[in-house]
Amino acid sequence: MLKIRKFPVFQSNTPFVYVSKDCQIFPVKREDSGLKVMVQTDSTSFYGELCLVEESEMLSFDELGIGNPLFETLSLKEGQEVSLFYAEAPASLDILKTKISGNILSPQDQKQILKDISTNHYSCAEIASFLVANSSFYSLQEVLSLTENLIETFTPLAFNAHEKRIVDDFSIGGVLGNRVGLIVQAILMSAGYCVPKVLPHTVNSCSGTLDVMHIFSRIHLSKREIEKSISSLGGCLASSSFPFVFSKTDETIIQTERLLGLTTFPELVASVMARKKVLGVSSLVVDVPVGEHCKVSLLSEAVQLKKLFEYVGKSLDIKTNVVLTDGTEPIGLGIAPFFEAQDVLKVLKNTKEAPIDLKEKSLFLAARLFDMQEDIKAGDGLEKATALLSSGKAYEIFNTLTYMQGQKALNFSKDSFSFDVVAPKTGLVKKIDSAYLRKIAKKAGAPYKPTSGLKLNKKTGDCVEKGETLYQVYTSSASAYSYLKRLMEGSLGYEILEN
Secondary structure, three states, X not given: OEEEEEEEEEOOOOOEEEEEOOOOOOOOOHHHXXXXXXXXXXXXXXXXXXXXXXXXXXXXXXXEEEEEOHHHHOOOOOOOEEEEEEOOOOOOHHHHHHHHOOOOOOHHHHHHHHHHHHOOOOOHHHHHHHHHHHHHOOOHHHHHHHHHHHHOOOOOOOOOOOOOOEEEEEEOOOOOEOOHHHHXXXXXXXXXXXXXXXXXXXXXXXXXXXXXXXXXXXXXXXXHHHHHHHHHHOEEEEEOOOOOXXXXXXXXXXXXXHHHOOOOHHHHHHHHHHHHHHOOOOEEEEEEEEOOOOOEOOHHHHHHHHHHHHHHHHHOOOEEEEEEEEOOOOEOOEEOXXXXXXXXXXXXXXXXXXXHHHHHHHHHHHHHHXXXXXXXXOOOHHHHHHHHHHOOHHHHHHHHHHHHHHEOOOOOOOOOEEEEEEOOOOEEEEEEOHHHHHHHHHHHOOOOOOOOEEEEOOOOOOEEOOOOEEEEEEEOOHHHHHHHHHHOOOOOOEEEEEO
């Protein structure tokens, strides 16, 4: 038998188990690396992906390395003896093959697949096959049953909403900036509604809601901390990945989508609606940006997604309003966590420098949620949302929320490398290439370096003079600075119509 050793690595939702290449108790070959294995203890068993360790100083021949969070989650002990076996194919693999062949899955079939995913019995490739097969063809009922099965995988949160209505907004993403979620939440909470946001880290771009909230406060909260914030304040904005795992099954699927750059409608709808149902949300506004470089580029796709959200919402008794919005250019002036956080703060503080488009879209979505409530006259939502924002009440509740979660000071490193991107000619900004700006922000280091990214000075429709700054690029890396300077000699990402 092998002896467990706590290995100094942090792993994602797919756990890895480490053995020495010289292991004789469980003889391995180099080509075995990456295969699925099952670890059997006295009380439990679990699956993992086999990794071989070259250096004997790191792991001896009779040890099995297990990293966090799996080590702590399973309450394993160093020196504990375990058996290691090559894993058999998942029981639901034949079911998956029928889906790939064109069949509709029953709720029982879906449940078996989700069970095998939750126990790490599925490889990344097998999860990807499930996602792609689901997105290729599906029925409305199939998406609903997937949602209902996914609901069963979530850990319930015990909080007291004090008879407040629980509401929320959600954006499918894909637009640079667009950090409306933090502002809408603050407006609704300041009106006395409960807005619990427990979110997965789905972003595959240069920033996401959790990245921006992390500039203001802690986002990795325990289950108890999340419940306390919702009960005492009426909301939270926290990660559902660590240390509190809302749904291991959902997180594993989302992680696979993130790694592969996938966005599949059935899983997106099922994940969002399951999450909202478990949190007790009664009214939901879903923002679906439509544009060339968005997750949804065609109006026909947007309409299809809208119907899917509304069908599942109605079936789950969640009043759901899906709005199709313009996703053709960035919302706000910042691109990357720190700069988007600055935009959010300017809107909440009602400063003159607040981005108008970010403010107006936030008010629009908040107004939609207000108008969905029976005690608010239809059409009065915008006036109510505007009053709460302009009075400072929204900022006050946001400040309280960040304080409760562990408020941080907004510090910007002046040592960052930066340069201005200037207009090559006088004219009118006709178009902004969001895909290009996203690429620049990611190359600069966003979102992993929060103070790296872009600050826009000009938007579509603005007049510019030759040599005037279009945007600034910030990076903390000298090599990234040199690379970006060379890369941008050929393109700026702005189309300027000469006067």
